[in-house]
Amino acid sequence: MTKSIVICGVGGQGILVASDILSLAAMYSGFDAxxxxxxxxxxxxxxxxxxxxxxxxxxxPLIGEGMADIILGFEKLEVLRNLSLLKPDGKVIVTxxxxxxxxxxxxxxxxxxxxxxxxxxxxxxxxxxxxxxxAVELGNIRVTNVVxxxxxxxxxxxxxxxxxxxxxRERVPQKYVDLNLTAxxxxxxxx
Amino acid sequence: xxxxxxxNEAVARGAWEGGVHVGCAYPGTPSTEIMEALSQYPEVYxxxxxxxxxxxxxxxxxxxxxxxxxxxxxxxxxxxxxxxxFSLSYIGATGGLVIVTCDDPGMHSSQNEQDNRHYARSAKxxxxxxxxxxxxxxxxxxxxxxxxxxxxxxxxxxxxxISHSKSIVELxxxxxxxxxxxxxxxxxxxxxxxxxxxxxxxxxxxxxxxxKYAEEFPYNRIEEGDPxxxxxxxxxxxxxxxxVFPEASFLKLSMVWPFPRELVRRFASKVKKIIVxxxxxxxxxxxxxxxGIEVTGKDKIPLVGELNPTRVAVCLGVKKEEELxxxxxxxxxxxxxxxxxxxxxxxxxxxIRKLKLIATGDIGCYTLGTLPPLNAMDTCVxxxxxxxxxxxxxxxxxxxxLRKKVVAVIGDSTFFHSGITGLINLYYNxxxxxxxxxxxxxxxMTGHQDHPGTGKTAKGEKGREVDLVKLIKGIGxxxxxxxxxxDLKELTEVIKREIEREEPSVIIPRAPCVLLRRxxxxxxxxxxxxxxxxxxxxxxxxCPAISMRxxxxxxxxxxxxxxxxxxxxxxxxxxxxxxxx
Ligand SMILES: Cc1ncc(C[n+]2csc(CCOP(=O)(O)OP(=O)(O)O)c2C)c(N)n1
Numbered sequence: 001m002t003k004s005i006v007i008c009g010v011g012g013q014g015i016l017v018a019s020d021i022l023s024l025a026a027m028y029s030g031f032d033a034x035x036x037x038x039x040x041x042x043x044x045x046x047x048x049x050x051x052x053x054x055x056x057x058x059x060x061p062l063i064g065e066g067m068a069d070i071i072l073g074f075e076k077l078e079v080l081r082n083l084s085l086l087k088p089d090g091k092v093i094v095t096x097x098x099x100x101x102x103x104x105x106x107x108x109x110x111x112x113x114x115x116x117x118x119x120x121x122x123x124x125x126x127x128x129x130x131x132x133x134x135a136v137e138l139g140n141i142r143v144t145n146v147v148x149x150x151x152x153x154x155x156x157x158x159x160x161x162x163x164x165x166x167x168x169r170e171r172v173p174q175k176y177v178d179l180n181l182t183a184x185x186x187x188x189x190x191x
Numbered sequence: 192x193x194x195x196x197x198x199n200e201a202v203a204r205g206a207w208e209g210g211v212h213v214g215c216a217y218p219g220t221p222s223t224e225i226m227e228a229l230s231q232y233p234e235v236y237x238x239x240x241x242x243x244x245x246x247x248x249x250x251x252x253x254x255x256x257x258x259x260x261x262x263x264x265x266x267x268x269x270x271x272x273x274x275x276x277f278s279l280s281y282i283g284a285t286g287g288l289v290i291v292t293c294d295d296p297g298m299h300s301s302q303n304e305q306d307n308r309h310y311a312r313s314a315k316x317x318x319x320x321x322x323x324x325x326x327x328x329x330x331x332x333x334x335x336x337x338x339x340x341x342x343x344x345x346x347x348x349x350x351x352x353i354s355h356s357k358s359i360v361e362l363x364x365x366x367x368x369x370x371x372x373x374x375x376x377x378x379x380x381x382x383x384x385x386x387x388x389x390x391x392x393x394x395x396x397x398x399x400x401x402x403k404y405a406e407e408f409p410y411n412r413i414e415e416g417d418p419x420x421x422x423x424x425x426x427x428x429x430x431x432x433x434x435v436f437p438e439a440s441f442l443k444l445s446m447v448w449p450f451p452r453e454l455v456r457r458f459a460s461k462v463k464k465i466i467v468x469x470x471x472x473x474x475x476x477x478x479x480x481x482x483g484i485e486v487t488g489k490d491k492i493p494l495v496g497e498l499n500p501t502r503v504a505v506c507l508g509v510k511k512e513e514e515l516x517x518x519x520x521x522x523x524x525x526x527x528x529x530x531x532x533x534x535x536x537x538x539x540x541x542x543i544r545k546l547k548l549i550a551t552g553d554i555g556c557y558t559l560g561t562l563p564p565l566n567a568m569d570t571c572v573x574x575x576x577x578x579x580x581x582x583x584x585x586x587x588x589x590x591x592x593l594r595k596k597v598v599a600v601i602g603d604s605t606f607f608h609s610g611i612t613g614l615i616n617l618y619y620n621x622x623x624x625x626x627x628x629x630x631x632x633x634x635x636m637t638g639h640q641d642h643p644g645t646g647k648t649a650k651g652e653k654g655r656e657v658d659l660v661k662l663i664k665g666i667g668x669x670x671x672x673x674x675x676x677x678d679l680k681e682l683t684e685v686i687k688r689e690i691e692r693e694e695p696s697v698i699i700p701r702a703p704c705v706l707l708r709r710x711x712x713x714x715x716x717x718x719x720x721x722x723x724x725x726x727x728x729x730x731x732x733x734c735p736a737i738s739m740r741x742x743x744x745x746x747x748x749x750x751x752x753x754x755x756x757x758x759x760x761x762x763x764x765x766x767x768x769x770x771x772x
Pocket of ligand 1: 217218219243267271554555557574601631634
């Protein structure tokens with residue numbers, strides 16, 4: 001069976017690094033793996049989504065409506081935006097973090113109230129994790145992405161511990177490896 | 192050895208394994224990382240060319256002199272390079288010549304959804320289409336061999352989903368290919384009409400030989416399955432169709448041009464019904480129909496936008512629209528991309544808006560100046576268009592006041608790409624346009640590539656730097672002013688003065704892209720709550736670091752770079768620097 005995971009959030013939150021680590025870890029666990037992402041315009045503070053799929057044999061790198069097993073959200077509004085990608089029995093792992101889009105910041109639009117409530121209204125299997133808080137405790141909000149991967153890891157045990165570690169070592173700059181391994185560990189124990 | 196590579200990285204790897212000597216490109220999403228990856232290989236000369244046309248000319252020069260050469264560009268880049276492409280089809284290739292084009296169905300970061308398979312057909316060159324990274328690597332390597340064997344440029348077409356998807360690739364080693372000795376051959380390389388007539392005959396005969404090659408090409412393959420349903424698909428659409436119709440028979444097309452018609456006939460004779468699954472135009476579908484074979488295609492599959500497995504399933508009736516998840520949602524505000532906090536473009540657009548100017552625009556990060564709250568751009572057509580557009584508008588505007596409101600706004604990289612010719616045209620034909628060149632010392636939009644104005648090469652080495660001011664003065668334009676884009680007063684004065692002039696002038700707001708200053712420690716600004724009246728004027732600056740908290744403005748200290756634009760805008764003096772501790 002192919003597993004399909006959507007990672008979504010805002011440009012600058014480390015989404016592409018996170019999906020790289022996840023797909024590398026899947027590859028090191030012996031799976032066929034594919035991921036998709038979009039560059040360019042979308043990175044200037046716009047919404048960003050990356051999709052990862054792994055299994056025996058994967059064809060499409062892209063996930064369409066109703067195909068995702070898991071949505072991993074780095075910003076809660078972005079989970080709502082992508083909710084139609086989730087399977088009816090899919091799962092959401094989200095950090096309770098709000099970033100105002102520019103139209104909201106300028107007072108031209110409004111950020112909806114109770115976003116987590118809206119997610120729960122549509123999805124029965126929701127895990128709210130305070131990854132941003134953990135990252136701030138670790139002294140660097142930028143490792144939120146790897147804390148989130150730690151939180152994800154318990155839900156996909158087919159990806160092995162050593163594979164995660166190998167992927168993190170390969171994908172983050174040398175001097176941040178220890179920090180990221182700690183962030184991952186903290187994420188594992190979060191849920 | 193296995194690696195997880197993007198399609199773009201795989202193309203670079205394939206070129207390297209295939210012994211490429213020269214790689215040229217002008218950046219453009221989704222193609223940019225091809226040359227970035229290729230420039231990591233020390234055996235290969237790589238360059239950022241000023242535009243796609245020049246890149247193809249340099250690469251074909253290398254091919255004339257016996258080397259293997261590759262160019263890479265986004266789909267619209269090939270419009271710029273189309274002129275040499277059509278001639279090069281006749282001239283052919285001595286060293287292998289490969290042209291990689293990256294199309295963008297869905298327009299993730301492009302102005303149109305053009306389908307560059309049409310170029311292969313009209314320029315009469317072969318086209319290969321990988322459907323994952325492994326194929327991207329293999330096909331690029333093979334393209335050099337096809338090019339030399341058949342004396343032709345070869346096109347490799349990727350799409351955003353091939354370029355920017357990663358999948359597992361089996362790596363190979365580099366095969367060194369010696370540069371052939373240069374042999375003069377004017378009948379081949381000087382396309383005088385007399386020579387070209389002969390070469391055209393050669394081209395038609397070459398395409399027939401290539402068609403036979405395509406019929407046998409192992410990656411054009413029939414996968415036997417259920418004889419009730421046959422699917423013909425190329426590129427990533429093949430992957431989507433495999434998800435949706437795991438049992439069907441497939442004809443996977445990888446060399447789409449010249450069209451392998453016998454293979455298609457053979458496939459058609461084995462299956463009862465045929466569906467062609469492809470993105471963009473009905474390119475394959477029309478070829479199949481020409482054979483008198485009935486197919487389902489664009490009557491069901493959308494012409495507009497990108498496909499995905501769900502879309503394929505729904506439009507072909509495998510899944511019902513009603514079965515798709517329809518979450519119950521509140522109003523979700525859009526999250527459009529925006530100019531970064533501290534962006535040197537922001538101030539210029541504030542002045543343009545305030546002076547109510549008509550700004551013909553161009554392509555780059557600064558196109559975001561179109562969006563609210565800046566609303567400061569009137570047109571954007573293609574790279575370099577701003578200057579000609581402004582001149583053309585002014586030609587026919589009778590009202591002098593209105594005419595003098597027109598300015599052209601163009602980025603530095605875009606100016607070198609194709610703004611220079613527009614400026615010369617304007618000067619020569621007695622235009623009076625004020626041209627604003629936003630000089631942020633880089634090609635920011637596509638991820639900060641160097642260009643002639645920075646004087647650094649694609650390999651990060653020292654090249655020669657073109658002096659913008661000298662260049663423009665050299666044309667004969669006398670009024671050229673370099674200004675500080677963070678000083679609204681200076682900007683306003685200079686722009687006001689220059690638009691009144693009955694002569695052309697160029698204003699160059701110059702400061703490095705704020706993302707190039709990442710290592711710097713910025714002192715942020717803060718709102719003095721007692722002085723803030725909640726008038727929201729600062730929100731109009733268009734800086735993502737400013738928002739309202741209750742009825743007071745607030746500046747995010749982590750995002751703020753201390754550029755002072757908001758301070759200069761605040762009517763109540765309510766913004767100051769945070770004191771350094
Ligand atoms: C023919 C063509 N080639 C490439 C591109 C991709 N592209 C869009 S804008 C741009 C460069 C922008 O650089 P610059 O003008 O310096 O503006 P900046 O983004 O730095 O503000 C590029 C390469 C394109 N749209 N069209």
